[in-house]
Amino acid sequence: MRIAIILKTPELNDEITEEKVIYADAAYKFAGNLKGKTVLGVVGDFDSLGRIPKNEKIVLLNEEKNFTDGERAVLFAKECGATDIVIYGAYGGRIEHILGNIALLKIAQNIGIKAVIKSGKQFTELIGVGEHRFRVRRNSKVSLIPYGGHCTFETSQGLYYPLDNLTLTPMDTRGISNVAVNGEISFTVISGEALIIREQAE
Secondary structure (H helix, E strand, C coil), X not given: CEEEEECCCCCCCCCCCCCEEXXXXXXXXXXXXXXXXXXXXXXXXCXXXXXXXXXXXXXXXXXXXXXXXXXXXXXXXXXXXXXXXXXXXXXXXXXXXXXXXHHHHHHHHHCCCEEEEEECCEEEEEECCEEEEEEECCCCEEEEEECXXXXXXXXXXXXXXXXXXXXXXXXXXXXXXXXECCCEEEEEEEECCEEEEEEECC
């Protein structure tokens, strides 16, 4: 089951295509714009929203906690039976929140959920060892950023700058702004993990 998680962000301009949604705290302010969706729950301590929503399932958190509302929303999605989640609103707001929201991809992976961050035309995913294939918009930018350490690629297809026998490290920026020369790209990771940021084909 695929579930949308909507995070606190100044603006939400994306079309939410998923039928089931979970709101994290102040993201509930967008609920009026998303009528017709099944709201599985609203997660938070509600310091940002300033009130506890009525007539919704509430996952109430303490103000003093060792995790973000977004992290608890991912765990709640698992409790609701999610196999896939699409995260919206991850790139709005403060830089530390953005970095924490990217970490939600790893949190989801650790509990067996496939996760993607959607922001406009861009999709961000965390990939690990194995072969990966994506449909993308031809001539669009594709960035690969090592996550948690070095990431080594064995082969690649469809990219202007090949990744063959290439190791990306957290101390360089070589993987940023590659170009998709075809409508499909593929590559094989033989060690480590990386974030891929891409534009999906329409």
